[in-house]
Amino acid sequence: MSDLAIKTVNLTKRYSGLWSKQPVDAVKNLNLEVHRGEIFGFLGPNGAGKTTTIKVLLGIIYPTEGEAYVLGKPAGDPKNHYKISYLPENPYFYDFMTGREILTFYAKLFGIPEPDRSKRVNELLDRVGLSRAADQPLRTYSKGMQQRIGLAQCLLNDPDLLILDEPTAGLDPIAHIDIRDMILDLRDQGKTLFISSHQLSDVERVCDRVAILNRGVMVQLGRIEELLAGGHVEVIADKVPDNVVEPIRQLGGKVSLHDGRLIVEQPDNGSVDRVIDIVRAAGGHIISVKPYRRSLEDLFVETIQGGRNV
Amino acid sequence: MKRNYSKLWVAIVVLLIAQAALQLRIFPLWVRNYAPKQATPIGLAPEQLLVAVAGFREFMAAILWVRADGFFDSGNYDAVLPMLRLVTWLDPHNIDVYSTGAWHMGYNFTDESQRSDRRYIPMALKFLEEGIQNNPTVWDLYFEMGWMYYHKIQDPTNAVPWMQVANEYKDMIPARRHMLAHALFKSGRFDEAVDFWGKLFLDAEKDRGKDWESSNLYDVRQKNLEDTILDLLRRYGPNPETQPPVDLQFDATVKVVRPRVLLVEGKLGIPAIGCRVTVILRDKGKKLEYSPKALKTFTFEVDSKLTYMQDSLAVREEKFRREIDMSKDPKMYPFKAEEYEVEFIFEPRYASPNIQDRIGSDGVGMWDARYLETVREKPAPIEVPEYAQVSDALRREVENPTREVEYRRVRKVVTLTRADILMLGKRGE
C-alpha cells in the first residue's frame, strides 16, 4: 500500500440536508489509486464531486461509506498533514499580510521553528519569484502572484503529496504557464501531485494519468496515452480519379471526392499506408497526411455526454 | 473518521456544574449589591422595560435629574414629582435623588413662611421608605427619615428608631450622630440621651488630637454632655426649677372674618417669649397620619378634597393672635368637607431651653385646669430591610418597640362648619 499516495475503497459521500428530501450522493463508490511520484489529473465538470473527494482526503469531511487512505494512513490522520499540502480553488489569504508574513503564518502552523522558518520562507519566495514583492501586502498582488503565494504555502513543509484544486482557474495565459512549469518541476523532484481541474489544455500536457468524474461516479480512468488513443489521420490528395473511392471506402473511414480532390479521414491504424498506395497507384498526388490525436477535451465531452445517456 | 469525544463531554458536564455553582454563589451577592431592587408601584426592574437603552439607564436618570432640578428652580413643582418617580426608577441607587426629592416634598412644596402643604409629608415619607428599601446598606436615607420626623413633623419619638438605625453605620458623618442624642432627649428618654452623649464623648476622646476636626468634635460633645446633665439637674434634680407648675390658663378662639379667613387668638400663661402654639385646621376626624405606611404605594397625587392647614403662632405677653388667610390657594385648601376641626396645641418638647428650664421638656412644670393632657406613646414599629447593617438587638427593638415615653401638652379643639368658613347664608362667627 505504501507505493500508493492515495487510495479510496468504495468511497461514498452522501449529503442529506436538513431540508432537502432526497439525499444526494456527491461521490459514489469511488475506487481511486494514485501512485507515488505521478501527476494525477482528477477531472470533471463543476459539481462532479472533485472537491468533495479532496475534502474527504484532507479529513475536513468524513465519508458516509467506504474508506480513504492518504500516504498509507487513514484520511484525516493528523500526522499526514505534515506530509501533504493543499491549495484550494480561488483561496483567500489574509490580504493585510505581506507575502512574507503570510508564509511565516503558515510556517508557524506547520510548527517550523526559527531560524529554519525564515530560511524556508525566503527560499520559497525566491522559488516562486516573489522575492521582490515579499514585503508588499497581498492585496496589491495580482491573481497570478496570489496563486504563486498559494503554491509557496503548499511547499513550506516539503510535502510528499500536493493536492491542488483548480490551480489555474482564473489565471491569464502567462500565469498558466508559470504554474504548469512549477508543477512539472515538482514532479521532477519526486512529489506526487493530485490536480483537480475542469480546464483541460494545461492538464493534459502534464498529467500521467487522469480520472474523470461525473455526478460523483468515476467514468474514465487511465494513462493519458491510452485514453487518447483512437485519433484519426486525414489524407488530402489531388488529381484523383473517381474509381479510387470505392476501394478506399472499403477500408473504412470517411471519404469525399470532388473535382479530383480527395479527402480521407482514416482511423489511426495501418490502413493509411493502403490509402496512400491506392491513391498513388491511380496517379493521384498526395498533398498532405496529417494525424489528428484525440484531445482530452474530446474525451471529456464524449465521456460526460455518454455518462448523461446512462 | 469517527472519533471518541467522551472526554469533551465529561469536560462539558464538569464545566456546566462549575459555572452553575459559581452562579448560585454570585446571585445572592448580586441581589445584595447590584440588583436594581424595585420597591416601586411599577413593579418591574428598569432593565425589563428599558432594554433599548440598556447600558444607559443611570445616564438617562442623571439627565432627568438635572432637568428636575431645573423645574424645581423655576418653581414648577408639579413637574418635579413625576421626574422623581422616573429618575428613581431608572437609577434606584441614586441617594441624592431620594434625599433631595423627599426634601422637596417635605419642605419646599409650601405656600409661604411656616405654612407648608402638609399633605405632601406622608408622600415624602413613603418616598424615603422606598429609597431605604432600595438602598438598605446606605445610612443617609435612614437619617433623612429620622430628620423628617425630628424636624419637619416635630415627632422626636418616631425620629429615634430611624436615627438609631442610621447610627449603626460606621461611615456615618460623626456630627450627624448627635441628632440621635437630641432626638432621645426631646422624646423624653433622658437616661439614654445622657448615655449616648457619654458614648459619643468617649469615642471622640480616642481621636482627640488627630486633627482640628477631631478636636472640635471632642469639644462639641463634651459641651453637649455637660449641658445635658446640667439641664437635667436643673429641671429634675433636688429643688427643681420646674416646681411648682405654671398654670397656663390656656384658651383659644376662632372667628371667621371674611370667607376663608380666620382670626385665631388666645392665651398661654408663660411669662417668657419664644413659645409657639400650633394651630391645625382639618376636615373633621381626618388626622394626617405621618407614617410611611400611611400610603399603600408612593403616589404624587395629594388628596385634592382634603383640607389641611397647619400654622405656628408666636406667643407674646402670654397672648397669641393671627389672621389666617386661606382664600388665596383653593388647591391647597379646597374646603370640600362639611365639618372642620381647629386644633390648638402647645407642647414643650420643641420649646426654647429657657422655657424648658421652667416647665420641663416633657411639661412636668406646667398645669392647666381645662386642657391639660398627658400623652403616653411608643415609637411606631419600623420596617428594617433585610440587608440593613444593624445589630439583631436593635432590629428587634425598632421592629417591636418597648420603651414608652410620656409628656404633657395642652390641646383645645373647636369645630366649624363649611358654611361658617365660607360665610354662606348669614354673616357671622
Add this chain to the structure above:
Amino acid sequence: MNATFAIAGATFGEAVRKRILMVILLVALLIILISPAFEPFAAGRGARTLIISFGFGVIQLAGTFIAIIMCTGMIPTEIERRTIYTILSKPVQRYQFVLGKFFGAVGTLGFMYLMMGIVFLIASRMALGEFDPKIVRGLIMFFFQSSLLAAVVLFFSTFVSPLVNYFLSGGVFLLGNLLSSFLETIQRNPEVTPITRIPVQILTVILPNFANFNVQNPIINPEQVLTDELAYLVQTVAYAIVYIALLLVASMLIFNQREM
C-alpha cells in the same frame, strides 16, 4: 500552541483592520472624549453621575456591538473564503483553530477596551479633576462580559449562519442581562407560583448570566455600601472564565464533527 497563537495573531490583525469595528471604536472614543461637555449641565455630584454613567454606557454598548459583529463572521467567513481549508490541511487541530479564533477575538476586545478605557479615564479626569480607580474595575468587568459574549457568539457560529447568530446571541445577551433581576423580582413576590419561578431559576443558572458583570451602578453612585465586593468580583471573573471554557469545549465538540 504555536499554531493557536499564530491563528490568534492573524485573527487580531484582521479584526483591527475591519472597517466596521474601527468605526464603532472611533465613534465611541469620540463620544467619550466629548462627554466632559456634560459638566456644565450639573454641578458637583450630578456632573460625576452624568459623565461616569454616560462613559460606561457608551463603552458597554460599543463592547457589545464589537463582540457580536466581530465574532459572527469569524468562522463562516473563513469557510466561505476557503482560508480554513489551507489552515486545517496543515497539522492544525480543529480545537486549535477555535481557540485561536477566540483568543484573537479576546485580544481585539482587550485592545478596544484599552483604548476606550484610557480615553474614558482621561475624559473623567478632565471633567472631575480626579482619577477614580474604581472605573478600572468596572471596565475590567465589562471586558469579561464582552469576552463571554464573544464566546457565546463563537459557539453559535459553529453551527448557525451569521444572520441567525446575530439574533440568537443578541437574544441570549439580553436574556442573560434580564434574568437575574427578573428572578429577584419573582422571588420577592409571594404570589408567584413555583411553576413560574422554577423555570426562571433553572434558566438563570444555565444561561450565561451577563447581569453579573453590570457593576457600574455603585461606581456611578459611590455612596453605595457593598458587601464582599472583592469576593464578588473574583467569583464573577471565575464565572466568566469557567463559562467561556464551557462554551469553547462545546464549540470544539460541534466544530470537530462539523462538515465544511
